[in-house]
Amino acid sequence: MSLPKQRIPGARIDTAKPVSFFFDGKPYQGYAGDTLASALLANGVRILGRGFKLHRPRGLLAAGKEEPNALVQLEEGAFTEPNVRATLQPLYAGLHARGQNAWPSVGFDVLGILGFFKPLFPASFYYKTFMWPSWHWYEWAVRRLAGLGKAPRERDPQHYQRQNVHCDLLIVGAGPAGLAAALQAAPSGRRILLIDEQEEAGGSLLAERETIDGKPAMDWVKATLATLAGHANVQVLARSTVTGYYDHNVLAAVERVSNHLGPDAPAHLPRERWWRIRAGQVILASGAMERPLVFPDNDRPGVMLASAVRHYLNRYGVAAGARTVVFTCNDSAYRTAIDLAQRGIAVAAVVDTRAGGAGELGERVRGLGIAVHTGYRVLGTRGRRGLRAVRIAPHAGGAAMNIACDVLAVSGGWSPVVHLFSQSGGSLRFDDGLQAFVPERAVQAVAAAGAAAGVTGLAAALAGGAEAARTALEAIGVAVLPALAVTAAPAPAERPLEPFWFTPDAAPEYQWLDFQYDVTVADIALAARENFVSVEHVKRYTTNGMSVDQGKTSNINALAVLASSTGRAIPEVGTTRFRPPYHPVTLGAIAGRGLGERYAPRLETPIHERHLELGAQMDDYGGWQRPACYLQPGEDEHRAVLRETREVRRGLALFDGSPLGKIEVRGPDAAEFLERVYINSVRNLAPGRARYGLMLNELGIVIDDGVLVRLAEDHFLVHTTSGGSGRIFLMLEEWLQCEWTTLRVRCTNVTTQWATVTLSGRGARDLLAPLVQGIDLGREAFPHMHFRTGSIAGVPARILRASFTGEASYEISVPANRGLDLWDTLHQAGSHEGIVAFGLEALLMLRAEKGYLHVGADTDGTTNPLDLGWGPVIAKKQSDFIGRRSLTTPNATREGRLCFCGIEPLDPSTALPIGAHVLDTLPGGTRRSGGYVTSSCFSPALGRWIGLGIVRDGPARAGEIVTVAGNGIEMQARLRGTVYVDPEGERLHA
Amino acid sequence: MLQIDCPWCGRRDEDEFTCGGQSHIERPALGCSDEQWGDYLFARINPKGLSLERWRHTYGCRQWFNMARDTVSHRILAIYGMTDPVPVLPEARA
Missing domain, CATH: 2.40.30.110 (Aminomethyltransferase beta-barrel domains)
Structure with missing residues (x-):
């Protein structure tokens, strides 16, 4: 059997524009309009992937998002992207892709030998098979044997964007239902957003040969897009997948802006754009996905979804093989036989599990001279590297026969794409006719339309889309519009689908459900035997549906097997919860531009530039850029810190303490409020005095410490740890607003309004005295833990005598815009005495020598003040404070x-x-x-x-x-x- | 993502707010039993349906307020002040 080398005419590719590309290092040629999958199929490349566990060869199953096998590593180096669906990746000149999970290539994979060890890998094998001496002994090797694509190791040079958009009506999917909805809604003038995930609009019409208004359906698509383009209120977003449906009608979508252009895309284009959409009304016209049938060796390359065979044929002009057998339990797959036969491609037989066969389409297939075997099923397939024959036999007993073929087009029926509807909170109902879950009741402003709503047939999809648009617009106050006039031929009369979930009388361990994670009917049955009942547990135990496709082709089949294994009906088993994302989202798209410098605001003190001039080694401390130390020529960081530490103890030193948290608390009840906040007494603190205090949370755990200053009877200055001012400020506000609502107190976070420079060391007083006005600096007049206001070099200043170094210290605060002046004044004044600047690292060493607590470093989430030796202080206090009751529990005092x-x-x-x-x-x-x-x-x-x-x-x-x-x-x-x-x-x- | 009507700033995205959890929890006095204190610290009702919560407009006016929310539909049924009584609400859907 050989493949036709020429593309079949009439497809949506441009044969005048050949495109060369590489797969696993070999050069190939496709055409503009191809996906990587269609081009590989046209080139006769059948093995595109390897099974996750056993490395069995795998080929294309589908033509769209649901493809489980053809996941490739796109490009190399920093641009590389793992797990790219070959079915979604448009071809561009020079594209390089590699198969995954195989060595040296997917075509010839050394690890294919693992297939012989299948009994070692049952469901949950990592709990069972590799247990002696312990799983960890094997884990290293097993993790390398199994896997998908590789994450890039280099920094991503692309850029990504995020964008918010509001619209009155969001339509998801530009297939027949979505386009009809958009066409119906456009004249309303309301803001309409139509999002479609494919390279071009049309949805299922791209893959089927349908007529609308008496003309080829794609003509109608083209005309509709032209009409929509004429409406300024309609925005069409192509190459964009809606990945999540959240509360209050917020949806997220990822637009693949330049993925179709490859690494040579213009640099100004982002690779992807992440859209956050707030929609008034939503119509989900997301279509349906075909389910595979489950039978022995159904993972052989050449076994494809019947709809995918039509898709490659009609859209790309590619015959999936030279001789096809169709295997189905419903009427829709008969279209595949008809479309192939009409193009002169051999169809060996249609195998229908239903004894009664199909309706009108069955007659047409017979009319084309194709053998139809009703009441048959496939018992097995042959062909080591690709399908060569299938073995079929009647249900009722009778002789099996082999049919030579290289493609088996299968259809187990259609499942509406209800992912987004389910994510929105809507409930699902199991439809007996479709044998699938369909939307039932919405809880948000959303409706499904077309195949996503469980509707079959083009005419019904068009009418349903238009009707959904009218209903949605009515809900937002748009007068009823005349119904859209669009007609399609009525669908041929069909016979109902008869479910055929798996092949009960054949070996279950080679009937594959989840191709991506290599889960078989035997695995589900094993889980059922081991008494797993909940579908959520079975999913996790067997990993069915847990891979990157989240079970798009396997979930319903696995449910049915579980139902059968446990003697229940499918609705009783229920379905696993659909959760975002519907399709994997790259982290780059979510991050957008919020990287590096744009990740968080950069906090610098007013003295920043001077630190740099002094050779500061800057580092991030709680969000602030602060000097770790100041390097002198030839000095490393370690030596600089030791030198600074010695200098502080020896003489005179300067420190930028501007990030020190400063919260002003003011009002008639300020003292009462802080009495409840601190574990210390506050009322007896005299104005001009300072006190070191601790704050707890209600669990009695120490959350912050610092020096409290009483500025006046009704006015306090709360100092917090440098990283803690925002957090403590919010906490104070929470208590005032939510619990102690009658206290007359106002809090203001003034941290960044003041620059604070600490002058430390024995010479500090003498240096400061001539510079300060209005403050007596005498030893008795201004002792340790006192506070004064005055001015320094003419600038209003607040001076606190407190110390974190153990040396006599003056913490001098001036308005932030005078901070640099203050630093320079002190630095210059001290230059004769050899004043040095010291950084955070020296400070932390000095405080450790003094045994001063560093909250968060010397405490953890269990540390209460009793653990810090504060019992006597607390005992002296009578009144309640935050966390006090927790200190009297048995656990706190044990x-x-x-x-x-x-x-x-x-x-x-x-x-x-x-x-x-x-x-x-x-x-x-x-x-x-x-x-x-x-x-x-x-x-x-x-x-x-x-x-x-x-x-x-x-x-x-x-x-x-x-x-x-x-x-x-x-x-x-x-x-x-x-x-x-x-x-x-x-x-x-x- | 919820859209929340801040009583001071108007309708804003949930991004700007912080949920402070269950509201109307009474803080026991110092003399309470260990069990009462433990309930105050840890016992929360986690309802399916009507939930009375307190929220802060963190990236806005920084004010706290109460919200009555349906945890199934995520509909916001009422927004009221921290010291206001619980308003009379339409039946939340369970």
Whole structure:
């Protein structure tokens, strides 16, 4: 049998425009208008994929979105895209594609040998077969043997866009029903969006030979598109797939803007565009998909959907083979026999599972001289690398016979594409006539039309689309339009479909349901025997319908097998829930342009440019760009941090603390409010005084710390951690708005209104004194944890004496636009004393030496203030505060909690890894975690490594030697107090 | 994606809002039992049908408000202030 080399005339390809391309490295030629699939089929390439588990050769099954086998790796390098359906990829000059999951190629795959090991791979094989000594022992190898395409490893050089659109009426699908709906709705003047996923509009009309208004249907499509183009209110979006239907009539669509042009597409075009559509009304004219029949060795290349054979023939002028057998349980597949025979392509037989055969179309097939075997089924297929013959036999018993053929066109009936309707929340009903789920009741402003609604026949689809448009427009207040005048020949009288879900009297382990994940009838039956009842469980256990096609061709068949295996009817089994996306969406399209610098706003302090001039190594700290350290010539980061740390302890240093969270809380009830927020007492804080405090959530867990300042009787300044101001501000507002609604308090987040520079070290006071007006800086006049306002170099300033370094410090805040001046003034004034700037890393080392808590680093989601030693402070307070009740539960007060303490390695030259666990040894020798190291650094002041941690009853065990395990090694460490440097705080008060 | 009528800013996309979960939960006093406190912290009704929730217009006026929503159809049945009583609602579809 040899294939006709010439394309059959009358197709929608341009034979004057040949296009060359490559598949698995070999050059081929197709024509403009081809998909990769149609061009490969025309070139006689039959094996386009390999099975996921067993690497069996697979060929084209379908011609559209539902294709399970012909998934290819498109192009190479950074442009590459895995799992591209060859049936959807338009051909462009120089296209390179490769088959997936095969080596060296899908045509000759070394791993095809796995087919002999099929018994090792039943459903859920990874729970069963490879269990000794453990699955993980095999996982590495099995994951490499099985798989689909490969994700690109390089950065994607394409760009993507996102776009929002609002419309009054969205029509999904530009087939007969969708086009009729658009044509009907266009004169209304309302904003109409028609979206279609194919390269050109027409839907099923592209693949069938139909007439509308007495002319070829595609003439009507062309005229309709021209009419729509004349309406400014109608937008037609081609090459776009609606992938999700969400609440309140929001839908998402992906437009393949330049995929049809390949890597040489103009650079200004995005590769894809992600549309977010808010629609007043939605009409789903998404058509129907044909189901394959299930019989032994039904995965052999050459077994195709009957509709796909027509599609390749009528749309691309490609005969799928030289000699076709049609196998069906309904009338529609007879069209395939007719279309082929009329083009002079041999049809060996039509095999119909129904004893009664077909209606009118059956007569026409017989009239063409084609043998029709009614009451027969296919018992098997032959052909190692592609179909050579089928074996058929009558149901009623009788002799089997072989029919030579290279294509078996199968049809198990049609399933309306109800995915989007189901996603919208609408309910489905099992239709006995169609033996498929159809839309039942909508909960959003949506209706299905045409084949998607379960309607059969072109005339009914056209009328249904127009009617759906009239109904939708009426719902949004458009006066009733005259019915659209469009006619198609009435459909030939049909005999009803008789379901034939699988072949009961043949080996179930070679009857394939899900071609992509290699699931067979035997796998579903096995799950049923193992007492899986729910369809959702069976799906996950067998992986049927879980691959990238989400079971488009396999779901209904698998349901039916499950129903049969468990003695239930299909509606009783129900269907798995349809979830977005209907078709895979690339992450690039979802991200759009929100990448890199555009991912999140870049927060810089007012002093940013000066940091850069000083050689700052900038890093991201809670969204802020801050200096990690300042590099001097020839210095690496590690040395710079050590130098800065030493300098801070030695003399005079400058730090940009602008990101420090600052929230002003003001009003007659401000003190009462903060009394309920902090675990500390607030009312007794005098104006001009500051207090370090903790905030909890209602679970009693520490969520933030900082210095609270009372500016006046009714006015407070809440300092939060640098990354925490937004979060804490929202929390304060939530309590005020939702719980304590009668308190007269206003909160304002002033974090970015003030630039804050911290002057630290013994020389700080002397440096500051001549620059400051209106503040007595004397040791007694302005001690530690006090606050003053005045001015510095003529600029209004707020000065807080608080310290995170352990050195005497002045946190000076000025209006943000004067921050750079302040920095420069101080830097210049201190230049004679050798003032240095220090970064975040030095700050964190200095605070670790002092044992100051770093919330979020030294605490986790279980840490309460009792674990931090705050019990006495809380005991002194009478009133309630957020989280207080949680501190009196048995769990909060039990022994054995992880408490904050110091932990130092016995070997002073060894670092304790952060995250390393402190091991407890249970009676019997079992060891388990008894806490972990939260901070670890080299202390220049002590010349040794130090650490902090949260350890089981840590403070009570001070002095105990413990074993610490981390990074694969164990070491000895001693538990101790948290303060390593200046425990008396002399430096602080200097 | 829901469209929500913010009482202050008008109709906006759900993107701009934050759902704060079940509303009208009374905060027990300090002297309550462990069980009462545990219920306050963790017990939520997760209804099929009418759900009374609190929402914040985070990327707008930053104000909290209450919403009555049908969790099946996602229809918003009412929007009312944080201190307002629960309005009389049409029967939510279960």
